[in-house]
Amino acid sequence: MEVVVDFSSQTPIYLQIAEDIRQRIIAGTLRGGDQVMSTTQYATTYRINPATANKGLTMLVEEGLLEKRRGIGMFIADDAHERLTSVRRAEYRDAILSPAISSGLLLGLTPDQLIDLVTQLVKDLP
Known part of the structure; x- marks a missing residue:
């Protein structure tokens, strides 16, 4: 590459x-x-x-x-892979996942509904 x-x-x-x-x-x-x-x-x-x-x-x-x-x-x-994935997971949680969950909750989705949506999206990925 x-x-x-x-x-x-x-x-x-x-x-x-x-x-x-x-x-x-x-x-x-x-x-x-x-x-x-x-x-x-x-x-x-x-x-x-x-x-x-x-x-x-x-x-x-x-x-x-x-x-x-x-x-x-x-x-x-x-330990570069472990170090980097740890940092990137925290960034993902804070910058992407947390705001997305907050938006879903504001729309009236329950935590269980959010989990179901994520599970379905993961299943639909190629």
């Missing part, structure tokens, strides 16, 4: 690089111990400033998702 950098996007490139790696960790295509491209590889592949690529990778190091191995490169942390 190749990184997708959209130069027409309003999102800065370094954020796109970081988010792409996060998504690949969540999807399981990058696992603990896997090596990621170097800043030089990002720079030459996408014709971007190495500092831009480094900024995205540094964010992931600060989040504990990547580990620097001096002279070798950057690697996915062993």
Whole structure:
């Protein structure tokens, strides 16, 4: 799976690089111990400033998702998947699920009706 950098996007490139790696960790295509491209590889592949690529990778190091191995490169942390899914689940609960449940309750749906709706939606997914 190749990184997708959209130069027409309003999102800065370094954020796109970081988010792409996060998504690949969540999807399981990058696992603990896997090596990621170097800043030089990002720079030459996408014709971007190495500092831009480094900024995205540094964010992931600060989040504990990547580990620097001096002279070798950057690697996915062993607990990156668990760490990231934990954060994303909390974000999902707070930003998406909680407001949706509140809206349903305001519409007069009971908790049991909400559970039934969610169960049906899950069954209908491909």
